[in-house]
Amino acid sequence: MDTHRNCGYYAPVDVTKGICHKTKQEVAADAQSCPQFSPAPRCGNCKLYAPGKDPLTGECKASANGFFAYAGMSARECKYRRD
């Protein structure tokens, strides 16, 4: 689901809510986003992310030693990111 917290216009205030930069309104983090949704960069959307055996974490293939990653992590400033 395209939730607010996964949108590039979303500025998180806390773990449950944030502010939409488009509307300047407070929005619930996990509520359905609007049609202007633009995906925020996350590890789960990166070509170098590989799901792991653990249902909640995976692996970053950019890491030489197979360091773990998780899909929901922000990747905005990740220098390895490949969309």
Add this chain to the structure above:
Amino acid sequence: MATPAITARAKKLRDIYLGAASSADNEFPYWYTRQYFTDDCEIPVVRRARALRAAFSSLTPVIYPGELIVMQKAAYYRGSFPMPWLSEGYYMAREDELYRQALERGSSSADEHSSFGCGGGNFTQSRGKAVSIAGKFGMRQEEIPALLKLARLWQHKSVQDISARYERAVPESALKDELMRGIVCMFDSGYTLPQGREVINYYYPLQYGFDGIIKIASEKKAACAGCAGGDGMAGMNRLYNYEAVILAAEGLQNWILNYAKEARRLASFESDENQKSEYCAIAERLEHIAHYPPRGFRDAAQLCWTLHVAALNEDAISGLSPGRLGQVLYPYYEHDTASGALTRRDALELLECQRVKFTSIDCFASAGVVGGVLSGSTFNNLSLGGLTEDGQPACNELEQLIIEAAMSCASPQPTLSVLYDERLPEDFLLRAAECVRTGAGYPAFMNNRVAADFLLSQYGGEGMTVGEARAVAIGGCLETSPCSWLTLDFAGRKWQIPGGSGQPTSVGVHFVSLPKILELALFDGMDMRANHRIFPPRGRGLETCEAVIEAFRDYFLQAVAALNKCNNIQHDVWRKNNMAVINSLLKPDCLEKGHLINELGYRYNGTFNIETTGTVNFVNSMAALKKLVFEERAVSLEELKAALAANFKSHEKTHSLCLNAPKYGNDDPYADSILAEWERWFAQTSREFESLYGKRLYPCQISVSTHGAMGAAAIAGPDGRPAGAAFADGSMSAYPGTDKNGPYALFRSACGWDHSSSQNSQLNIKLHPSAVAGREGAKKLLELTRGYMRRGGFHVQYNVIDSSVLRDAQRNPAGYRELLVRVAGFTQYWVELGKPIQDEIIARTEYGEF
């Protein structure tokens, strides 16, 4: 003068804060850990700096509409994050529970998102897709597995775990464990809050910019590479230290530039022209200060804030004080107002926004530390006034504006402290008193002369002069901290600006409960609350008052010896693996010497201390024992002990005798002489202990919030305090309801000893608003303060509030989200305080007139 109104911009930003819950994420620890474990076998300081650079470079920048000052600790408004390299035990102990919550948290409903209120910003219960950690922080459920994986990676490698192994080598380590379990002592500073209670120094980036710092470090690195410089132990380390400084500075540049990029991104789709232009201005400012010294007030304010957050992100820190920020920023303020680039109103708005940023700082630590010790506060104490290096009043117009912003935008941080000196102008002091009258709980007043005397006594041996002692500022809630003057070149002039130059304080032995030690002395080493032995029995009778004092001192010394040795090991592990690089590069004289904090690179290093709680309950208890048991023989020691163990149940007559025994705070020499003797012995004894840096310890006497938690762990006292009740706050505050002769009698009681023999003392007074109403009320308040300062008192602060309001706020917290109270060295939102501390503040004696 009426309280000025908050600007619309700051109100909007503060309202976001008031609705925000404390929230944590794993971004910083993820990148730090990932890099750290890539660099096996690297020199420790370089390895740490590389990890810091990776973490800062990868943080997601978040900017909120309307912000003038940007950048924050993490991706949330009140964001913070765990540092498992310091301590991971808390998460490992709850691994199963947290993982289950991560798996089981279901989808959230709209109702679950709208239930903030009671408890303020504390995320007290898991809800929706967020899990509550330690009853304080929320974390997204999808982050919990990462939290646990990171904790697992640091298991047996964290400062906590490594030091725990080496602490076993201390013969008294078992006693130390007993002291912690019995809450005779409250926290281990080495892996909980290893830095802080100190004053930051913003000078080097203000003077040289980051490019300049990197250039200096690079030149120094080249000059010292391969050279011992006459120091066969640590001279060669300078190479690695400079390398670490360069890496850390690069990380900070990347972090700042990422924010600049984010500001440009926001501007790219912003439809509101004003907001768009503000984003562009933010971007341009950040792009400049990432490399060069500030050009004016706005640049300098942003850079100081950036540096503050940078230091806070490097380590778990509470009480990193901005120091005399109004004097640091004054050259830029004067320049910009003279040139017309800045109006007074612009500056006020910016200072209000700065308050919101400081108030939003959270510190992620365990529940015991954040709740039991800190009450959620982070103690960013801004000092005002004091003297210049050559002894002239140092206050300025910008400091007046800082006070004004604190009145219009009341918020816990930064709290304010006036360095009171007789030479400060009346209008400045009256403005400060006006601010106190608003009920915000600040500024506190600290005696500048007493502070300087303490500093000279403690740091004279490290080269401190009278002029340098005048650079003093308060670190943390009221830790007198060594600072220095450094020469700033700006706009063709030279300015002497003050900044911190000492190591952290309130590290060492913290906090020792004096009433609990007395309990152990009376019961021959037994913790009567837990029915558990802590000290071995002394096997000697307590036939005289002197014998009780001897037993008390014996146990106190045993406790401090054990705690000091173990804490020295913790801090030693910290300095070997987790040393400060960023805080070090900011402080004199690390850049010059090439040594960081861990190699005595700071100018002043004798900062470790012994901190106590419950002084006044101890003094009152000794007065009761002396009078009732040993002089008047109104009750036998055995009868009294039975009454204490029974919490006075069926011992009403004894309780009445205890309550009516002499009490501190009434100008009664009987009790006050006991305080004076204790203070003399404590100051002398503290200096017999040595820190890991080979420097002598000294006394520190503030309670923060430990008087609540430690009171809860103590049985009834000979002073009549019931079992479990909070101790008197601070160290000079009377026990609630026992000071019956007015504030001036309290002052005389408090000043029967030399306050400069201790890093601090702490006196809190509650005044009914009617007692200080109007302009005349401010004058009365100032005269009251003078009365204390002239007697040699170090610190006094006021709660100006009607106790009935507090009682109503306790019953109806939802209606009091913005109510501020002064606790003990800090101001906090009422709703974010635990009930024991609320009860204690309500019970404090309220002066209606004086």
